[in-house]
Amino acid sequence: MRSKFAPPRSSVAEENAPPPSEAELLEQLETELKKLKVSDVLVQTVFTVSSLGYRRLGEEDRDLEQAHLAIEALRALLPVLKDAVPDQVSRDFQQMVANMQLAYAKAVAES
DSSP: OOOOTOOOOOOOOHSSSSOOOOOHHHHHHHHHHHHHOOHHHHHHHHHHHHHHOOOOHHSTTTTTHHHHHHHHHHHHHHHHHHHTSOOHHHHHHHHHHHHHHHHHHHHHHHH
16 A cells, blocks of 8 residues: 555656647646735745844854845735735734844844
């Protein structure tokens, strides 16, 4: 019995198939882009920028200028996302920025 977490097996025919052409890849990309919502990209951007910002606040990779830039970028993005995400998500994002600002103030005081 195969695990439900195991990757699907490909057939010999699939393994020997030529790679997709550039036109096929563009068609696949276009199909995926049609499914994508701007709000989804912005939410992912919030996660990415917050992760980078927190990393720049750490002792090992400290870069206060980059951390400050991350905070300001998040402060600019959150009002735009407010009506595009559930209220609880919006509150969580606001709390995350507040926590990052506190961590930034602590890092500045330590330097």
